[in-house]
Amino acid sequence: MTIATSLEDACCALASHPDALVLAGGTDLMVAVNRGDLPVHHVVAIGRVPELRGWRREGDHVRLGAALTYTDLLQPDLAVLQPALAQAARSVGSPQIRNTGTLGGNVATGSPAGDTIPVLAALDAVLELRSASGTREMRLDEFVTGVKRTALEGGELIEAIRVPVLDGPQEFCKVGTRNAMVISVVSLALVVDRSGRTVRVGLGSVAASPLRATEAEAYIGGHLDWDGGRPPSAEVVDRFTELVVGATSPIDDHRGSARYRRHAVGVLAGRALARAVGAA
Amino acid sequence: MSIDPYALTVNGREHEISEGWPGESLLWVLRERLGLPGSKNACEEGECGSCSVRLDGEIVCSCLVLAASAVGQEITTVEGIAPDGTLSDVQQAFVDAGAVQCGFCTPGLVMAIDVLLDSDTDPDDLTVREAISGNLCRCTGYGRVIEAVNLAAAFRRGETDL
Numbered sequence: 001m002t003i004a005t006s007l008e009d010a011c012c013a014l015a016s017h018p019d020a021l022v023l024a025g026g027t028d029l030m031v032a033v034n035r036g037d038l039p040v041h042h043v044v045a046i047g048r049v050p051e052l053r054g055w056r057r058e059g060d061h062v063r064l065g066a067a068l069t070y071t072d073l074l075q076p077d078l079a080v081l082q083p084a085l086a087q088a089a090r091s092v093g094s095p096q097i098r099n100t101g102t103l104g105g106n107v108a109t110g111s112p113a114g115d116t117i118p119v120l121a122a123l124d125a126v127l128e129l130r131s132a133s134g135t136r137e138m139r140l141d142e143f144v145t146g147v148k149r150t151a152l153e154g155g156e157l158i159e160a161i162r163v164p165v166l167d168g169p170q171e172f173c174k175v176g177t178r179n180a181m182v183i184s185v186v187s188l189a190l191v192v193d194r195s196g197r198t199v200r201v202g203l204g205s206v207a208a209s210p211l212r213a214t215e216a217e218a219y220i221g222g223h224l225d226w227d228g229g230r231p232p233s234a235e236v237v238d239r240f241t242e243l244v245v246g247a248t249s250p251i252d253d254h255r256g257s258a259r260y261r262r263h264a265v266g267v268l269a270g271r272a273l274a275r276a277v278g279a280a
Numbered sequence: 281m282s283i284d285p286y287a288l289t290v291n292g293r294e295h296e297i298s299e300g301w302p303g304e305s306l307l308w309v310l311r312e313r314l315g316l317p318g319s320k321n322a323c324e325e326g327e328c329g330s331c332s333v334r335l336d337g338e339i340v341c342s343c344l345v346l347a348a349s350a351v352g353q354e355i356t357t358v359e360g361i362a363p364d365g366t367l368s369d370v371q372q373a374f375v376d377a378g379a380v381q382c383g384f385c386t387p388g389l390v391m392a393i394d395v396l397l398d399s400d401t402d403p404d405d406l407t408v409r410e411a412i413s414g415n416l417c418r419c420t421g422y423g424r425v426i427e428a429v430n431l432a433a434a435f436r437r438g439e440t441d442l
Contacts, residue, residue, distance in 0.1 A: 001283055001302065001348045023346055027326055030344040033303040034324040040303035045349040071338075094414020095392065097326055099338045100345070180413035181327055 002044045007051040007130065010044055010157060015132035017042040018154035024067050027093070027101035028109045046157060047102065057081065060165055063128075066104025066158040071095075073103065073116075082163060084119045084170035084189045091115055091174050094181050104158040107143065110150045113205045113255075117144070118189040119172055121202030121210040123163040130159035144209045168192030171272040174204075175264045185256040186264040188244075190272035197226050199276075201269065206248035206261050216243035216269070224277060231278035237270055244269035286351050290314060291360025297347065306345040307331040310357060318358035318387045329415035332388035333357050339395040341414075358387035361394060370394050372442040373432035374425075381419035389415045393429050401436040403429070 002020075004010035014020060020042040023029055032038040046052055052067035055078060062081050064073075070089035073079070079086035085103075092098055092115050106114045107127065117140075125140045132155065143151050152158070170191040176182030187204035198221045201213040220240045223232060232240070250261035273279075285298040288309065295314055305324070310316045310333070320330035324343045331342045334356040342357075362368035367375065370393050380386050389412060396403060396411035403411070408429045417425065434440040 001286070003349055003351060023349060026344045026346055026349070027341075030305060030346060031325040033346070034305060034343060038303075040301075043302065043346060043349070045346065047349070093326065094329065095395075095411060096329055096332055096339050096341045096414040097344075100340050180410075181416075 001042070004044055004046050004049050007049055007159065010046050010049055010052075011130060011132040011155075013044045014155045014157060017044065020044045022046060022108070022157050024102040024105040024108070025069060025100040027097050028105060028111075044157075047100075052104070052159065057165070058162075061162050062165055064103055064161045064163065066107075066160055067102045068104075070098035070101050070103075074098070081165050082119075082123075082170075084122065084172045084191055085116060085163070087170075087172035088115045088119045088174075088187075088189065091172065091184075097181075103161060107140070107161065108150060108152060108158055110144045110146075110148045110209075112147055112208060113184045113187070115172075115174065115184060115187060115204070117210050118187050118202035118204040119170075119191075120161065120163065121212055122189040122191045122200040123166075123202075124200075126162045127158055128160040128162065129156050131156040135159065141210050141212075147208050166191055166193045166196075168194040169276040171275045173268040173272050175268065183255065186250075186261050186268060188265060188268040188272055190269070190276055192276050194226070197221060197224075199224065199273075201244060201272075203244070203248060203265060205255075206250040206265055208249075211247065213244045213247040213269075216240050216247060219243055220273070229278075231280045232273070233280050237273060237279070240273060241266040241269040283348060286348050288314075288347065288350055288355060289353070290316065290355045291357060300348060302348070304347045305343050306333070306335075306347045306350055306355070307342040309347040310342060310355075316357050316359050320384055320387060322384070326414075327416070328385070328388075329392065330385050330388040332391040332415065334391060334395060337395075337398075339392050339414075356391075358390055361390070368394065369435050369442055370397065370428070370432045373428040373435065376442060377424050377428035377431055379421060379424040379428040381417075381421045385415055385417045385419075389417070389425055393432065396429070397433055397436055401433050403433060 002013035023045045052065040073089035174184045174187040189202040203211045245266045250258040282299040322328045326341045333342045
């Protein structure tokens, strides 16, 4: 058991125990440990590493330490820069879970239902991975390779996540069986980049790995009244939601059917677009 | 395989944990090694909140805290919020409001409400509901729980006796 107190400390411990479990908030990891699904030998706890707990603005990006908790993401000075991420963090679990669960942990778990995943996908987040032998960068979609499968190597941890600060409204929507303590059945993040004149849509729980609705993005980007600010027509919204639905490949599982997920993701797409740019 | 002994600070007292198993949750250590059964064990996956404790002041599910990772942190359980044999204001408010049915969720709710009232002694209904959203009551007693919160809040504002 190593309780790392610095990034160097964490990397050294992981270098000597490359098969160690990396423990951040524990809200996913401890569930598996409690069930007896995950043998525990060596653990490197990184939740109290100061370098991983901070965030800073770097030009037109924000660099988020991987051990920021969901509660941290709700701080007003950060939430104003990353509103969709704050909305997603707000939808996670309960106060108990938000106080402990971390952004880096959400990514490292690699669940299709991870609440921050569609936001990070929409923002083209870049991950900074760190080990004793150095650092490397990776896009989110390269990192999450399948359901709970990632490209993280033994001895490596997520140090930080970089996301752009965009000029434009952002929305995160999630469907679940209640408001609190719910794993998403479908989730969607929509971010508008006014200066780039693009709309970016990330989708959750409708595919094995992080997903963008690229055709829908291209279509709506070309049909928004960027100069006049008039809301899109009902026909444009319908076509947009159709293209979002078309991007998904959901499955039937205990939380919902594929058919329901396709329906719900269309509803969320229309809702997020209306909230972001208005409805005719 | 046991791990090296370590010390936990629980309710202001330091406890040495020896012959611990590496995956033990804080909840398990509290209940089974330290004889503090106030924090309840139900879901062991962070869903029910019956194991809620304060870790460095914040409300967390102790079932999701790896015990050995909490070295050096201030842990407060329901046993530690009032001197032995007495009730805290929140506990007294639960009694006065009749907010206890089977009682299993009560310690977790008391801890969550204690945290809420430390930062806000005049919470609106939505804030109260949000603060206890991680604590499940299967006797469906939320109405009286919310009455208890309002009572304890009024006490902390100095508007009423308990």
